[in-house]
Amino acid sequence: MRVNELLVEGFGRLPELVRGAVEGLDAEQLRWAPKPGANSIGWLVWHLTRVQDxxxxxxxxxxxxxxxxxxHAPRFGLKAQAHDIGYGHTPDQVAAVRPESPEALLEYFDAVYARTHAFVARLAPEDLDRIVDERWDPPVSLGVRLVSVLDDDTQHVGQAAYVRGLLPA
Incomplete structure (x- = not known):
């Protein structure tokens, strides 16, 4: 198996997981949090998509x-600000992410995923060594960055599925 095929496989697991977390829910369920200040399903899926994007x-x-x-942004009650991906959000900022429907989340996620899939599918092994962020020690390579994004997305979609299981009946 080539490394790009492995990345396609890893990222390719996300669409089904994202759908499982949001399909069939209404806007209020997407915004519900298990306690004040906690992350909602809508915020978690928005955030994982924003990080990947x-x-x-x-x-x-x-x-x-x-x-x-x-x-996409107006469908979440937000402005389209490139720097706002959810890191460091306060409880009020989390609550301000208000997806209008599962479709709003899925349409944004699907667009981002399609671009990610196209990108990772064409990577060659030597591409993964390219340094993409020198602010860290050691500097971050493209391969490490992709694994970081996949790891972050997988954790957040798992959290969204967990919160879905906590929804009041």
Whole structure:
């Protein structure tokens, strides 16, 4: 198996997991949090998609984020700000992420995933060694960044599935 095939497989597991976390829910269920200040299903899926969009856009040598170029933000009650991916959000900022429907989450996720899939499918093994972030010691390679994004996304979609299981009947 080639490394790009492995990445396609890893990222390819996310769509089914994201759908399982959000399909069939209404807007209030997407916004529900198990306790004040906790993350909602909608915020978790929005955040994992924002991280992937932000990081993959950067790996595409400065491509614009789909959040910024698309019409997704208004469907979440937000402005299309490239720097807002959810890191460091306060409870009020978490609560402000208000997806109008599962479709809003899925349409944004699907667009980001399609771009990610196309990108990782064409990677060659030597591409993974390219340094993409020198702010760290050691500097971060493209391969490490992709694993980081996949890891972050997998954790957050698991959290969303868990919160779904906590929804009041």
């Amino acid at each position: 932000d990081h993959v856009a950067d790996l595409l040598d400065g491509a614009e984020q789909l959040w910024v170029t698309g019409d």
